Amino acid sequence: MDKKMTCISCPIGCELTVQLDENGKILKIEGNRCPRGVEYATHEIIDPKRVLTISVKVENGVMELASAKTDKPVPKNRLNEIIDFIKKLKIEAPIKRGDVIVEDILGTGANLVVTRTVKKRN
Amino acid sequence: MDVLVIGGGAAGLAAAIEAKNMGVKVLLLERDRSTGGVLNQCIHNGFGLHVFKKELTGPEFMEYLWEELGDLDEVIRSNYTVLKIDHINREVFTLSEEGIIVFEPKALIMATGARERSLNSLRIPGARVTGVYTAGVAQKMVNIYNRLPGKRVLIIGSGDIGLIMARRLKIEGMDVVGVVEIMPEPGGLIRNVVQCLEDFNIPLWLSHTVFEIHGNERLEGVTIGKVDENLNMIPGTEKYIKVDTLVASVGLIPQNELIENFVDVDQVNRGPVIDDFMRTSVEWIFAAGNNVAIHDLVDFVYEEGKIAGKFAALYALGEKLPEVKYEFKRGKNVGVMLPQRFTGTQPFKMYLRPRKSMSKSEVIFSGKTIRKFGWKIRPSEMIDLKITNFEQLPKEVIVEVNEIG
Ligand code: SF4
Numbered sequence: 001m002d003k004k005m006t007c008i009s010c011p012i013g014c015e016l017t018v019q020l021d022e023n024g025k026i027l028k029i030e031g032n033r034c035p036r037g038v039e040y041a042t043h044e045i046i047d048p049k050r051v052l053t054i055s056v057k058v059e060n061g062v063m064e065l066a067s068a069k070t071d072k073p074v075p076k077n078r079l080n081e082i083i084d085f086i087k088k089l090k091i092e093a094p095i096k097r098g099d100v101i102v103e104d105i106l107g108t109g110a111n112l113v114v115t116r117t118v119k120k121r122n
Numbered sequence: 123m124d125v126l127v128i129g130g131g132a133a134g135l136a137a138a139i140e141a142k143n144m145g146v147k148v149l150l151l152e153r154d155r156s157t158g159g160v161l162n163q164c165i166h167n168g169f170g171l172h173v174f175k176k177e178l179t180g181p182e183f184m185e186y187l188w189e190e191l192g193d194l195d196e197v198i199r200s201n202y203t204v205l206k207i208d209h210i211n212r213e214v215f216t217l218s219e220e221g222i223i224v225f226e227p228k229a230l231i232m233a234t235g236a237r238e239r240s241l242n243s244l245r246i247p248g249a250r251v252t253g254v255y256t257a258g259v260a261q262k263m264v265n266i267y268n269r270l271p272g273k274r275v276l277i278i279g280s281g282d283i284g285l286i287m288a289r290r291l292k293i294e295g296m297d298v299v300g301v302v303e304i305m306p307e308p309g310g311l312i313r314n315v316v317q318c319l320e321d322f323n324i325p326l327w328l329s330h331t332v333f334e335i336h337g338n339e340r341l342e343g344v345t346i347g348k349v350d351e352n353l354n355m356i357p358g359t360e361k362y363i364k365v366d367t368l369v370a371s372v373g374l375i376p377q378n379e380l381i382e383n384f385v386d387v388d389q390v391n392r393g394p395v396i397d398d399f400m401r402t403s404v405e406w407i408f409a410a411g412n413n414v415a416i417h418d419l420v421d422f423v424y425e426e427g428k429i430a431g432k433f434a435a436l437y438a439l440g441e442k443l444p445e446v447k448y449e450f451k452r453g454k455n456v457g458v459m460l461p462q463r464f465t466g467t468q469p470f471k472m473y474l475r476p477r478k479s480m481s482k483s484e485v486i487f488s489g490k491t492i493r494k495f496g497w498k499i500r501p502s503e504m505i506d507l508k509i510t511n512f513e514q515l516p517k518e519v520i521v522e523v524n525e526i527g
Contacts, residue, residue, distance in 0.1 A: 006312050012497040013312040033497065050317065053166045053179055054293060055265060064268040067165035067181050076321060083293055097185050115165065116181035 005044055009036045016041050049073030053115075054086050056101060061093030061118040068101060072110040082106055094120040123147050124438035125431070126214060126227035128204050128380070131159025132420045133411025134233030135187040136427025137434070138197050141231075144435035149225070151202040151216060157194075158184035159235055160258065161420065163265045166286050168313070172421035183420060209384045209404050228438035229406050231430045232394070234377045236412035241278065241370040248335030251342075257283040257371035261290065270294055272367030276344060277301040278332055281502075282310035282418070284371025289318035291369070299363055300325035302332060302346055304353055307479060309371075309502050311418065332368070333360060341366055376413045388462055390452065391415035397446050397463040398470035400430035405443075408434045415458045415473070418504045422473065448515060453486075453522035457501060469510040475501050480525040488520045499523075 003018045012033060018041050019028040029041045043049070051073050055065040074082060082105060091101055095118050102112040125141040127134045130152035141148040150157070161169070164180030171177055174186060188194060199218070206215040207230070214225040238256040255263070255271055261283065263269045275296050277284045280303040292298045301319065306329050308315045319326050327346065333355055334345040348359035376393040378385075386395040386403035393414040394402040400410050410426035417423050437443055444465040450472075452459060458475040476483065479500045485493045485507060493507055 006316055008313040008316050011311070011313075011503055014497070050321065051167055051177075055165060055268075057268070063266065065265065067179060067265065069167060069179055079321075087295075097182060115179040117185060 003045070005041060007032060007037045007040045009040050018045060020045070048076040050076050050079065052079060052082060054083065056086060056112075056114070057090045058095065058118050059090055059092050060121050061095070062121050063116075063118050066091065066095055066118045067115045068112055069115050070105065070108070070110040071100075071113050072108075074105070074108045074110050078106065078108065082108070086112065093118050123149050123225060123227050125149075125229045125231065125434045126151065126225050127231045127233055127431075128214075129159070129233035129235055129411070129413070130154070130157030130198060130200075131233060131235045131411060131423075132161060132183070132187065133235070133413075133423045133427035133430070134159075134231070135184075135191060136424040137231045137233055137408075137410055137431035139187065139190045140428040140431030141435040141438075142191065142197060142431075144432060144439075146435045146438050148197055148431075148435075149227075150198050151204060152198060152200045153203055155200050157188075157198055157200070163258070163261045164286075165265050166290070169420050172419065173424050180420075187424075204380060207380050207407075209381075209407065212406060227406075229408065229434035231400075231427075231434050232378075232381060232402075232407065232409040232413055233411050233427060233430075234380065234413045236374040236376050236416060239370075239373040239375055241368065241372065244278075244332075244370075244372060246332050246335055249338055251335060251337045251340055253337070253341030253366050254335075254368045254370065257281075257287045257369050260287055260369045264290060264294055270296060271369070272341075272365075273297060274299060274365045275367040275369055276332075276346070276363060276365045277369045277371065279303060279371035279373070280308040280310055280315070280326060280328075281371040281373065282314050284369065285310045285314040285318040287369055287371065288324050289322055292322045292324060296367070298322075298324050299365060300327055302327045302330040304329070304331040304349055306351075307500065307502070311503060331355070335368070336362075341368060344368065374412065374416045376415065378413055381407065381409075388415075388460075391458050391460060393460075395462045397461050398429075398465055398468060399433040399443060400426055400461075401433065401443070406437065408437075415460050417473070418502075422471075422504070422506065425471070448512065448517055448519060450519050450521050453520040455480075455523040455525075456521050458504070459521060464509075464512075466512040466515075469508060472507045472509050474505045474507065474521070474523070475503075476505070476523045477501060480523070482526045483523055484526055486520075486522045486524060488516050488518075490514070494526070 016031040124146035125148040127150040161180040161184040169183040202218045336343045343364045408430040410430040411423040446463040
């Protein structure tokens, strides 16, 4: 089976074709202009991961929301679960950019950190 | 005061940082209540790879700039509207809580950014209904004010903000039915097509547009359909889609109302003609960022701001800056292009957008090949070229992008 994908490791955006056998094992990767394309395709097939950016509700802050991100990429197929978990969170102002809100979120090894400073409301 | 900056987005902040570092007295006027511009609401990542060598979100990039600037209160004046610039007497008229104040800076930096094109400009048949937003407004609602625009949404236009909002609204629980793009290719970066649409199984309909908007007060649905290569609707391809929200990402327009009557304007960029010092045709007025031309990356905007800040500061200090010696003229396949003039006294970066996609191409300066591209270039991805060698260039340089076999 052939799988087509676009390498996004750089702006060139090579169109890659990945040949897989019936067990999903990679036989061949074509279309990449540099070795990073192979790395990208391999990750995308074996264990695709993404950094999640999202916002978290804030209580008693000058803003109602604080933007946040996972400090490492998390498995793509667990994004929905992680999003649902984060939607239920509420944090208390003040918070500082870089503060860890959740350590090792749902066992992914990534921390959820805030990306914005939100001061306390007077 | 030496240098006055108008606009507190990435370009304005960068300009203020650099001018301050040059040791001049600088003031930045911001229309909103705080600076940061669109970075504030762009909570996704992908910013800063060139400038800070790491991948940042918009708010992080913004806070980095604030920290670089240091004491914000010393430099920034928020809630200031600039009413008028008198370029002959070098006066800037402003309105704020303090009333009307006239500034007389030695140098001025325009960093007024861009605004979004509205859906009305597309003249789609149907009543004007609620539930129609530009992507930036929807982004501000969701990311700053914690409000969802509706339940079921169609995105018009696959520019970067449109793609990012498709993902964002999906994450927030909206039913995102798809993205329509009138052109045969996506308008945004490939990376965004992959990570915003494909990852979340959001369909992208290329060569499609909205034929009609339905509903009287609140949006009830839209009719979409296919267009031919001349962008005319193809009858028989119509499809009704029930949505209560439309989000339009149909382009950005540089904002230059304050200066367009007296500076040389580039009709393609829709911004002031500038040189390698980011100087406009009026010698004490500099410009940087999306008001000069629409960029893809905030990093480039930041770099321009720094250049404008440096040379505006030197000018304010009384230094005689070199005069423009060369001019770039658009030849074949050249769309957005800057700068349009240069002095030939320093290396600089040139930004270009080709008018069409080309698999293999070369950039030519008056017959001489400057750079070859062995991969596909597209109007949606700005090319940056480092120009270091001016020796054999004529005074008028014709810039072309040619497809090669
Ligand atoms: S394969 Fe290499 S050249 Fe091609 S897009 Fe990926 S990183 Fe860029």
